Amino acid sequence: MAVKNLKSLLLFLVGMLIYYAPLNASPFLQDSDQDYVEYKGEVINSNNEDVIVNAHLSVNETNISTVTNSEGKFSLKVPKGSSPATVNISYLGYQSKNLPLSYFKPRGTIIYLEPVVEELSEVKVYEAGDARRLVRNMLDNRGDNYIDDPTQMTAFYRESISKGNRNVSLSEAVVKIHKKPYSDFGEEDIELVKARKTADYERLDTLALKLRGGPFNTLFIDVMKYPDYLFYERDLDNYEFSFEEPTQIDNRYLYVVSFEDMNKNMPWFFGTLFIDAETQSLVRAKLNMNVDNRRAATNMFVNKKPGGTKVYPIEVMYDIDYHQQDGKWYFGYSNAQLLFVVNWKRKLFNSRYLVDSEMAVTNWHPQSEDRIKKRDNFINKRVVMADDISGFTDLQFWGSNNIIEPDKSIQNAIEKIQENIQ
Incomplete structure (x- = not known):
C-alpha cells in the first residue's frame, strides 16, 4: 500500500537530534536593504x-x-x-x-x-468519465509537463507547534532546494541559508520535542516528484476516482477528481486532485489521511514515547500547489498539518499538539552543476534546527528574501520573543 511507503517519510517528525551548524553561514550573498x-x-x-x-x-x-x-x-x-x-x-x-x-x-x-461565475462547458468529461485513466496519464506525463532539469529553488519555510491556542515553538528559515528532475527518482537536498527558532520549553514537554519536523516534511509531499508516497500507477486499481464540478485558475480549465483508498485496513488516504484539462498536469492536491485506526496510526507516526502515555494523531492534512512558468509546471507551495493527542495516565485532561508546516518557493533558476558538493549547511533528513532566537530581535533579518507574511498569532509570538530578550 502507498501508506507503507509513507512510513519512512512520516518518521521525520520524531527526530530528536539537533542541527548545530551555524544558522547564518551561507555561500549565498544577500542583497543589501537598499x-x-x-x-x-x-x-x-x-x-x-x-x-x-x-x-x-x-x-x-x-x-x-x-x-x-x-x-x-x-x-x-x-x-x-x-x-x-x-x-x-x-x-x-x-x-x-x-x-x-x-x-x-x-x-x-x-x-x-472575482470568483469564476461562467459555466465551464468547455471541460468535457474525460474519456467517457474515466477519472482513473486521467490520473494515470497525469502520472505518466510528469516528465513532459513539469520542470525536468536540475533546478535550484529558494524557498521560505515556517513550522509552528501549538499546544491548545498557544504557540510553543516557532521555526523559520530561508532554504535552497536542489530539486531533481521530475523524471528522476532520486531524493533532493535542502541547504539552510538563514534561520531562526525558539521554543517555550516550560510549556513544551519532552514528548512534543519528538514531534518536531523540518523542511523535508513539506518537500516530500510533492506528489508529482514522489508519487509513491501517495499512490503509483500500479496501485491505482486500489483507489476509487470520481469527477467533481470542474473549476479554473489563471484562465485555465481544471478537472476536479476526488479519490479514496479502498483498502482501509491501515490509515488510508482520501482527497481531491485539480488537474489541468489541456496538459493533464496536477495543479493542486488536497490530501487527508484517515487515522481512525489509532494503533496503526501511532505505529506510523510515533517512534518513541514516555511510559504511561498514549499518543495518536487525530487529523492529518496536506495541501500542495504547483505553478506554471514558460509552459512548465513546478512545485510552488505545500502545507502539512498534524494534530496529535497525548493522554497521560495520571492526568485528568489530555494535551493536544498541532504541528503546522508550510513552504513557499519564492524564486528559482536552472542549476548549472551536475553534481552538488554538499556543504556543512546542508540539512540531514533526520535532524532539526537548533534554537537561535537572536534573529527575532533584528527587524531586517530576512533582508531581500521573500517570506510568507506572519499571521496575527505568529506576529504576536514574535513580538513576545522580542520583549523577553530585550
Whole structure:
C-alpha cells in the first residue's frame, strides 16, 4: 500500500537530534536593504470581502513569487528598477489579475479577485468519465509537463507547534532546494541559508520535542516528484476516482477528481486532485489521511514515547500547489498539518499538539552543476534546527528574501520573543 511507503517519510517528525551548524553561514550573498522594495497588502474576495488564503503573486517575466498567509496578507519584495513590471495574482476558482507594479504601495495594497461565475462547458468529461485513466496519464506525463532539469529553488519555510491556542515553538528559515528532475527518482537536498527558532520549553514537554519536523516534511509531499508516497500507477486499481464540478485558475480549465483508498485496513488516504484539462498536469492536491485506526496510526507516526502515555494523531492534512512558468509546471507551495493527542495516565485532561508546516518557493533558476558538493549547511533528513532566537530581535533579518507574511498569532509570538530578550 502507498501508506507503507509513507512510513519512512512520516518518521521525520520524531527526530530528536539537533542541527548545530551555524544558522547564518551561507555561500549565498544577500542583497543589501537598499537593493529591493517591499510591498505589503491583502487579497480579498470581491463578492463578500472574505480574505483569500494562499493566493499566488508572481512578478511577470521573472521567477519571483510569494503567497498570502492565513489572513490573506502578503509581502512581496522586488529588486529596485523592476518597474514597469507587472504582477500576476491568481487563486483556484477566481479570475486572475495582472496589475502594474506601480499599483502596489509599500503598505496597505488591497487586491480584489472575482470568483469564476461562467459555466465551464468547455471541460468535457474525460474519456467517457474515466477519472482513473486521467490520473494515470497525469502520472505518466510528469516528465513532459513539469520542470525536468536540475533546478535550484529558494524557498521560505515556517513550522509552528501549538499546544491548545498557544504557540510553543516557532521555526523559520530561508532554504535552497536542489530539486531533481521530475523524471528522476532520486531524493533532493535542502541547504539552510538563514534561520531562526525558539521554543517555550516550560510549556513544551519532552514528548512534543519528538514531534518536531523540518523542511523535508513539506518537500516530500510533492506528489508529482514522489508519487509513491501517495499512490503509483500500479496501485491505482486500489483507489476509487470520481469527477467533481470542474473549476479554473489563471484562465485555465481544471478537472476536479476526488479519490479514496479502498483498502482501509491501515490509515488510508482520501482527497481531491485539480488537474489541468489541456496538459493533464496536477495543479493542486488536497490530501487527508484517515487515522481512525489509532494503533496503526501511532505505529506510523510515533517512534518513541514516555511510559504511561498514549499518543495518536487525530487529523492529518496536506495541501500542495504547483505553478506554471514558460509552459512548465513546478512545485510552488505545500502545507502539512498534524494534530496529535497525548493522554497521560495520571492526568485528568489530555494535551493536544498541532504541528503546522508550510513552504513557499519564492524564486528559482536552472542549476548549472551536475553534481552538488554538499556543504556543512546542508540539512540531514533526520535532524532539526537548533534554537537561535537572536534573529527575532533584528527587524531586517530576512533582508531581500521573500517570506510568507506572519499571521496575527505568529506576529504576536514574535513580538513576545522580542520583549523577553530585550
